[in-house]
Amino acid sequence: MSTTTQFFITAWTILDSLPTVYSLVAGMSVGILLIACILRKEFRWFRNVRRPIMIFSPKGSTTLDMKMETKILRDTKFFKIPEDPSDNFQDCHNIANHSLVIVGYEPGMAGFKDILNAVKSVKIPIVVYTKQPLAETDRNLLNSYPWHSVCNFPLKLLSDTFTILSTFPNKKRI
Numbered sequence: 001m002s003t004t005t006q007f008f009i010t011a012w013t014i015l016d017s018l019p020t021v022y023s024l025v026a027g028m029s030v031g032i033l034l035i036a037c038i039l040r041k042e043f044r045w046f047r048n049v050r051r052p053i054m055i056f057s058p059k060g061s062t063t064l065d066m067k068m069e070t071k072i073l074r075d076t077k078f079f080k081i082p083e084d085p086s087d088n089f090q091d092c093h094n095i096a097n098h099s100l101v102i103v104g105y106e107p108g109m110a111g112f113k114d115i116l117n118a119v120k121s122v123k124i125p126i127v128v129y130t131k132q133p134l135a136e137t138d139r140n141l142l143n144s145y146p147w148h149s150v151c152n153f154p155l156k157l158l159s160d161t162f163t164i165l166s167t168f169p170n171k172k173r174i
Contacts (some may be wrong), residue, residue, distance in 0.1 A: 041166065049078060049166040051099035055085040056092070056115055066104040069129060074153050074160060087109040092118035100164055102157070104136070105130040114137055120145055125164045129157050 053073070057066035059129045066085035073079050085104065089111020095101060101119050105112065105128045119126045125147040128134070134142065134150065142148050147168070 044169065045166045048099045048168065049086055050080060051097050052080045052082050052084065053100045053102060053161070054091075054095055054098045054113075055081065055102045055104070056089065057085040057087045057104040058109045059087040059089075059111075061087075061104070061106055064104045064106055064129075064131060066102075066129070069102075069104070069154055069157055072158060076158065078167070079161065089114050093135060095119065095122050095124070098122070098124060099168070100125050100127065100161065102127045102129060102161070105132075105134070107132055107135040107138070109138075113141060116145065123147070125149070125168055127157065127160050127164070 024160070055066050055070055057062055066086075070081060070085055074081055092101075092111070092115040100117065101124065103112070103126060104117055114167050116126065126142075126145070126149075128142060128148065128150045129152070130150065130151055142150070151157050151160050
């Protein structure tokens with residue numbers, strides 16, 4: 001066999017195997033991108049979950065002291081809730097490295113506006129947990145901030161907390 005023939009046979013063999021190589025490279029690239037997306041989400045979840053959650057309850061409330069809700073969140077062993085629920089709205093000025101603020105809400109609650117303003121200034125999400133309808137003025141205040149959720153069942157509170165912490169960036173700039 002001549003060298004020219006051998007050259008063409010070798011070239012044809014290489015060209016014939018290229019689609020297989022391209023498929024392998026494309027499959028590996030897609031797999032690496034998928035793994036990178038999953039890891040990015042998991043790292044965000046891990047960073048957010050290490051940051052504490054602050055919980056407020058209405059002062060003097062007997063129906064909504066947020067103890068049961070705090071226990072539910074702690075029992076999952078996912079969330080870091082170092083303090084018990086505070087009924088002192090002035091503690092909102094201690095929001096530093098928190099990932100989320102949960103407010104047990106009752107209409108006419110003292111300090112709701114102060115808590116919301118503190119949350120807005122650090123640009124973190126807020127979950128308002130209530131068993132009563134929001135007062136019109138408080139609803140308008142809350143609607144002025146895009147990173148909020150309102151819920152009225154313990155399971156919805158757990159779900160919202162998990163969802164927010166798994167999707168919200170660590171240092172969101174609004």
